Amino acid sequence: MSKRLVRVIVNVSPKAYPVLIGDGVLEKIAAHAPRGKKVAVVSDEKVFALYGEALCGKLKDAGRATTKIIIKAGEQQKNMEIFSTVLTQMIESNIGRDGWVAALGGGVVGDLAGFAAAVYLRGVAVMQIPTTLLAQVDSAIGGKTGVNHHLGKNLIGAFHQPETVLCDTAVLATLSEREYSAELAEVVKYGLLGEAVFFKWLEKNAAAVMARDCGALARVIAELVKIKAAIVSSDEREKGRRALLNLGHTFAHAIESAVGYGEWSHGEAVAVGLLAAARLSEKLNGFSAIDTARIESLLSCFALPIRFPDISTESLSAFMLLDKKNTADGMHFVLMRAIGDAELTPLANKELVLHTIEEMKE
Numbered sequence: 001m002s003k004r005l006v007r008v009i010v011n012v013s014p015k016a017y018p019v020l021i022g023d024g025v026l027e028k029i030a031a032h033a034p035r036g037k038k039v040a041v042v043s044d045e046k047v048f049a050l051y052g053e054a055l056c057g058k059l060k061d062a063g064r065a066t067t068k069i070i071i072k073a074g075e076q077q078k079n080m081e082i083f084s085t086v087l088t089q090m091i092e093s094n095i096g097r098d099g100w101v102a103a104l105g106g107g108v109v110g111d112l113a114g115f116a117a118a119v120y121l122r123g124v125a126v127m128q129i130p131t132t133l134l135a136q137v138d139s140a141i142g143g144k145t146g147v148n149h150h151l152g153k154n155l156i157g158a159f160h161q162p163e164t165v166l167c168d169t170a171v172l173a174t175l176s177e178r179e180y181s182a183e184l185a186e187v188v189k190y191g192l193l194g195e196a197v198f199f200k201w202l203e204k205n206a207a208a209v210m211a212r213d214c215g216a217l218a219r220v221i222a223e224l225v226k227i228k229a230a231i232v233s234s235d236e237r238e239k240g241r242r243a244l245l246n247l248g249h250t251f252a253h254a255i256e257s258a259v260g261y262g263e264w265s266h267g268e269a270v271a272v273g274l275l276a277a278a279r280l281s282e283k284l285n286g287f288s289a290i291d292t293a294r295i296e297s298l299l300s301c302f303a304l305p306i307r308f309p310d311i312s313t314e315s316l317s318a319f320m321l322l323d324k325k326n327t328a329d330g331m332h333f334v335l336m337r338a339i340g341d342a343e344l345t346p347l348a349n350k351e352l353v354l355h356t357i358e359e360m361k362e
Helices: 025-032 045-061 078-093 107-122 135-138 169-174 178-192 196-204 205-210 214-234 242-246 251-260 268-287 290-300 314-318 349-358
Strands: 006-010 017-022 038-044 066-073 102-105 124-132 145-148 154-161 164-168 329-337 340-349
Touching: 006 214, 006 251, 006 268, 017 025, 017 205, 017 214, 025 045, 025 164, 045 066, 045 102, 045 169, 045 242, 066 078, 066 214, 078 145, 102 107, 102 329, 107 124, 107 145, 107 154, 124 135, 135 178, 135 214, 154 214, 154 251, 169 214, 178 196, 178 205, 178 214, 178 242, 178 268, 178 290, 196 205, 196 214, 196 290, 196 340, 205 290, 214 242, 242 251, 242 268, 242 329, 242 340, 251 314, 251 329, 268 290, 268 329, 268 340, 268 349, 314 349, 329 349, 340 349
Parallel strands: 017 164, 038 066, 038 102, 102 124, 124 164
Antiparallel strands: 006 017, 145 154, 329 340
């Protein structure tokens, strides 16, 4: 793969920031890092063992003092107790307002460390260094941070934009087959939200993407970052267009909450949620059954689940009532009229949701 660095700018207030994409970009962290001398490097045990010492070494060589804050891996760690532990270690390390946070890991670390940066001393800088495909194309970009509550996912958090995002394509080689496959669900989501031509490209190049072909991965990451950057730039606080990024997520978050965090990965739940959203879109928005079949086929090509787990439909529905998109008027879903054409849709008829879940049970 070429060493060429791809730069995508996310235009948000108070200032724009770059997303840097390339093979080996992690080695250049010191050149792109915030200026503060004290750094809290937040990571999980698995990721830190792979990249942490080398990253801290490069920061040390550049005159930065690092505090290593290492948590266990897994969605279960994204809670208020671990969040408090991270803040305590930052306080004990005497990181000041000119200090910053390096979030080295997947979405869990990025969300947790970003939230810590958002509230520590009322806000310090954060550099997002995503090490999974899902985090590189989605969670590390846009400034959404937070932790889970036992009553629902991502109910506690803040918007806090990063200074810089480093997306190193080389690190994706270390993902397990299940991890990588699950993260492709978010790729499919963006294929449905972006231009129809990109979805066709995904269908044509599914085998290359699944095989982690370097050229295909570079195209996917750059394309998806541009799509999300455009959406976030136009709606930083998720009051309008940005809500479309939750396509499939109302169903997905309910699956994660009902099954228990960690039993299903976020990506696996999103895959089922995307197909459920397509089927619900058929019932409400005239979405094409042919396109629903195309979505199911692409998800299958990426070895993703296409059926709900064997859990009470009413239980899943109850968790959906806690979704952040809901208002006093009732439940809201992101639904499609066509590939590349989605909208946030209020839904008064709960029975349509229940029927959609039932017809997609294992």
